[in-house]
Amino acid sequence: MDSRQGHPEPDSESPPVAASSPRSPKLKASSKLNRWSMARALRSGVKIIDRPINAPHRQATTEESDRKTSAVDGDDVAAGKSIYLVSDGTGWTAEHSVNAALGQFEDRLVNRGCSVNTHLFSWVEDEEKLLEIINQAAKQKAMCFYTLANPSMSKSAKEACDQLGVLSVDILGPIIEGIASHLGVSPSGLTRGAPGRVKTLNDAYFKRIEAIEFTIKQDDGTLPENLGKADIILVGVSRTGKTPLSTYIAQKGYKVANVPFVMGVEPPKTLFEVEPRKVFALTIQLVVLQAIRRTRAKTLGVDTEGENRYSGFDLVRKELDFASKIYEKNPGWAVIGNNNNSYVTNKAIEETAAVILRLYHDSSDSSTSVPCISKRF
Amino acid sequence: MDSRQGHPEPDSESPPVAASSPRSPKLKASSKLNRWSMARALRSGVKIIDRPINAPHRQATTEESDRKTSAVDGDDVAAGKSIYLVSDGTGWTAEHSVNAALGQFEDRLVNRGCSVNTHLFSWVEDEEKLLEIINQAAKQKAMCFYTLANPSMSKSAKEACDQLGVLSVDILGPIIEGIASHLGVSPSGLTRGAPGRVKTLNDAYFKRIEAIEFTIKQDDGTLPENLGKADIILVGVSRTGKTPLSTYIAQKGYKVANVPFVMGVEPPKTLFEVEPRKVFALTIQLVVLQAIRRTRAKTLGVDTEGENRYSGFDLVRKELDFASKIYEKNPGWAVIGNNNNSYVTNKAIEETAAVILRLYHDSSDSSTSVPCISKRF
Numbered sequence: 001m002d003s004r005q006g007h008p009e010p011d012s013e014s015p016p017v018a019a020s021s022p023r024s025p026k027l028k029a030s031s032k033l034n035r036w037s038m039a040r041a042l043r044s045g046v047k048i049i050d051r052p053i054n055a056p057h058r059q060a061t062t063e064e065s066d067r068k069t070s071a072v073d074g075d076d077v078a079a080g081k082s083i084y085l086v087s088d089g090t091g092w093t094a095e096h097s098v099n100a101a102l103g104q105f106e107d108r109l110v111n112r113g114c115s116v117n118t119h120l121f122s123w124v125e126d127e128e129k130l131l132e133i134i135n136q137a138a139k140q141k142a143m144c145f146y147t148l149a150n151p152s153m154s155k156s157a158k159e160a161c162d163q164l165g166v167l168s169v170d171i172l173g174p175i176i177e178g179i180a181s182h183l184g185v186s187p188s189g190l191t192r193g194a195p196g197r198v199k200t201l202n203d204a205y206f207k208r209i210e211a212i213e214f215t216i217k218q219d220d221g222t223l224p225e226n227l228g229k230a231d232i233i234l235v236g237v238s239r240t241g242k243t244p245l246s247t248y249i250a251q252k253g254y255k256v257a258n259v260p261f262v263m264g265v266e267p268p269k270t271l272f273e274v275e276p277r278k279v280f281a282l283t284i285q286l287v288v289l290q291a292i293r294r295t296r297a298k299t300l301g302v303d304t305e306g307e308n309r310y311s312g313f314d315l316v317r318k319e320l321d322f323a324s325k326i327y328e329k330n331p332g333w334a335v336i337g338n339n340n341n342s343y344v345t346n347k348a349i350e351e352t353a354a355v356i357l358r359l360y361h362d363s364s365d366s367s368t369s370v371p372c373i374s375k376r377f
Numbered sequence: 378m379d380s381r382q383g384h385p386e387p388d389s390e391s392p393p394v395a396a397s398s399p400r401s402p403k404l405k406a407s408s409k410l411n412r413w414s415m416a417r418a419l420r421s422g423v424k425i426i427d428r429p430i431n432a433p434h435r436q437a438t439t440e441e442s443d444r445k446t447s448a449v450d451g452d453d454v455a456a457g458k459s460i461y462l463v464s465d466g467t468g469w470t471a472e473h474s475v476n477a478a479l480g481q482f483e484d485r486l487v488n489r490g491c492s493v494n495t496h497l498f499s500w501v502e503d504e505e506k507l508l509e510i511i512n513q514a515a516k517q518k519a520m521c522f523y524t525l526a527n528p529s530m531s532k533s534a535k536e537a538c539d540q541l542g543v544l545s546v547d548i549l550g551p552i553i554e555g556i557a558s559h560l561g562v563s564p565s566g567l568t569r570g571a572p573g574r575v576k577t578l579n580d581a582y583f584k585r586i587e588a589i590e591f592t593i594k595q596d597d598g599t600l601p602e603n604l605g606k607a608d609i610i611l612v613g614v615s616r617t618g619k620t621p622l623s624t625y626i627a628q629k630g631y632k633v634a635n636v637p638f639v640m641g642v643e644p645p646k647t648l649f650e651v652e653p654r655k656v657f658a659l660t661i662q663l664v665v666l667q668a669i670r671r672t673r674a675k676t677l678g679v680d681t682e683g684e685n686r687y688s689g690f691d692l693v694r695k696e697l698d699f700a701s702k703i704y705e706k707n708p709g710w711a712v713i714g715n716n717n718n719s720y721v722t723n724k725a726i727e728e729t730a731a732v733i734l735r736l737y738h739d740s741s742d743s744s745t746s747v748p749c750i751s752k753r754f
Contacts, residue, residue: 015639047413057583066418080562080753081559083556083559087423089477089728089731090728090730090731091397091731092473092477092727092731093473093474093477096470096473096474097470097474097548097549097552098552098556099550100466100469100470100524100549101549101552101553101555101556102556102568102754103526103563103569104526104553104556104557104565104567105556105557105560105562105564105565106560107565108560108566109754114752115754116560116753116754117751117752117753117754118751118752118754119749119750119751120737120749120750120751120752121747121749122731122749123731123732123735123747124747131745132747133747136747143555143556143558143559145552145555147477149480149481167555167559168555169551169552170554171474171552172474172477172478173498174551174561175474175475175477175478175522175546175548176478176481177543178520178522178545179460179475179478179479179481179482179520180481180482181520181522181542181544182458183458183482183485183491183493184462185482185485187481188481188482188483188484190481191480192480193728194730201702205725206672207704208621209620209621210725212620212621212624213621216593216596216620216624219593229568231389241586243586243589243590243593244585244586244589244590245627247589247593247624247627248628250624251628275451276380281450295583296680335488348582349585350467350630351466351569351570352467353464354467354468354469354499354500355500355570358500360501368510370498370501370510370513371498371507372496372497372499373468373496373497373499374494374495374496374497375494375497376457376492376493376494377479377486377492377493377494377495
């Protein structure tokens with residue numbers, strides 16, 4: 001989902017926004033409203049027949065064949081559909097939200113070979129640059145998501161998109177409005193880069209840095225004497241995803257240690273002295289682990305023939321059995337992956353992290369009827 | 378911003394949702410609409426006088442003083458206002474978006490001591506649990522953000538919130554609708570945990586794992602012979618944030634190496650053999666670095682007296698000078714922090730990462746008029 005690709009070619013002859021008229025006169029407000037009502041129908045469960053992807057755009061390109069067209073003009077099947085993400089800050093909110101929403105179309109994207117290109121524009125803090133980007137979106141027949149803290153910028157974005165027939169969605173606006181209404185406080189309207197924003201070098205910042213550094217130092221079973229200082233300890237055989245999971249969870253401010261379970265090697269004594277609720281035992285389906293290890297061995301160029309090799313069926317099975325037996329002796333540990341809830345198997349890092357953190361908070365305070373992760377700002 | 382706190386006490390006598398009537402009869406649709414129009418007015422730049430935070434809620438609690446109230450009922454100044462985040466997946470999209478939006482209220486939250494409590498409910502995949510949570514939100518006078526892929530679940534959430542007078546915002550719905558409309562394809566409506574979702578063990582997954590593991594192995598200047606294999610190399614003196622930045626960027630699928638610049642120690646030769654556009658030189662204001670190092674020294678308990686100590690003004694200045702001289706000799710490196718754009722100084726990890734990645738993509742392909750980060754899905 002995160003393979004990078006080059007930028008599309010710009011149209012060097014693009015007219016300035018102020019002087020430009022919409023390149024797609026067919027995309028008027030009424031047509032846009034139709035598209036929106038169709039989308040609403042889709043969401044409410046009405047099934048529609050998928051229209052051929054890109055067809056209208058290909059037609060438009062043909063109509064314009066007498067004009068100079070560059071790679072950014074229109075879409076073709078190879079280039080895919082474009083989505084613009086425009087932010088006056090880092091752009092990570094737009095990227096994160098749109099990535100999550102794209103998960104709703106993965107069958108189309110992954111299995112049917114249709115592609116979507118996202119273009120993330122960050123630190124867009126002046127109107128001129130904003131309009132240049134929206135103008136380019138119009139030419140590329142892209143849609144536009146934006147997160148703009150400054151109300152006049154988000155108003156400009158909406159107006160320019162409407163005028164140029166660019167389908168647009170304000171991601172942050174409704175959330176800010178909701179919170180403003182709930183708190184009865186005006187939002188600051190300040191972008192992340194604005195001098196008036198509160199400085200980030202606070203206790204939480206230092207705590208997070210400390211968590212990340214702790215986690216890196218503890219990786220792969222190093223410094224077992226420090227296990228008691230960890231918030232969360234991950235255990236499991238090689239290739240159950242301990243390292244990526246540890247660093248992901250550390251970014252959220254938790255000190256994570258991970259301890260590899262290696263066939264026939266006794267885990268460190270300190271592991272059995274920590275509170276069991278802090279220990280998360282990762283497990284995984286035999287065939288999946290074998291496939292992962294085969295890929296890993298290929299990368300390292302180390303796998304040898306024979307049944308005792310790293311990705312060999314027999315060794316993998318024995319190692320999983322070895323780990324299972326230790327898990328059984330420690331019923332206070334949460335086993336992530338058993339009972340057909342194979343959380344580690346085929347799950348992305350974020351998903352396993354979410355499962356672990358919910359269990360962690362649940363066990364540290366189970367006073368709510370539905371477990372949740374609570375934070376104070 | 379990420380200090381954790383315990384869960385509020387549940388009201389064990391809470392009636393089931395189906396039988397319950399709104400606990401706050403004043404919060405009817407009309408009043409909710411008023412709050413919304415106020416929020417819109419706020420966003421459009423109209424200044425309103427902030428009403429005393431929590432005042433209406435305190436009043437409500439007084440009115441109900443003959444009833445059993447627990448910590449979740451109503452708000453008080455110490456407990457702060459509550460925001461519920463409800464997701465049928467990990468909940469990270471809701472958390473990320475709401476955290477970003479809360480940045481618009483940080484003056485109120487940080488400087489005036491008013492607090493907001495967020496409660497993240499993940500993997501809410503059945504209606505019963507959903508209604509239980511919304512019922513609890515109503516009792517706690519919380520507002521509710523939700524990301525629910527299943528259209529019938531998101532419809533239920535909206536209806537239950539409206540019925541119980543809970544202010545609610547659908548975060549993912551408008552984004553999914555926008556993309557569906559743009560692509561002309563129906564969303565799957567499948568939650569992350571649904572069996573029909575495409576498996577995540579694809580090339581991008583392995584690439585990301587590899588990036589994270591590479592980055593951890595290269596941390597703090599280890600294995601300089603591998604610098605050529607890195608996508609991005611961060612250099613800088615101690616405490617400029619190389620390690621947290623490296624792991625954050627690695628999560629996005631880039632192999633990152635970092636090389637510390639230590640006073641009087643020659644950096645590895647291989648650093649000067651890599652493409653300069655891959656090297657990002659971190660710098661920081663003298664006083665800020667000194668403050669960070671003082672905190673660090675306190676944590677480690679290592680700082681000694683005298684001018685040559687780790688956080689001493691003289692050593693810090695000399696180290697920054699030492700680094701600057703190397704930067705000057707390598708004009709192809711992007712210096713992050715100079716020219717009053719002190720990106721590292723007082724910036725959160727995400728912000729510096731966004732600056733670096735934009736420059737990285739800009740320099741790897743500068744064919745668009747406005748630089749952006751492009752990806753293909």
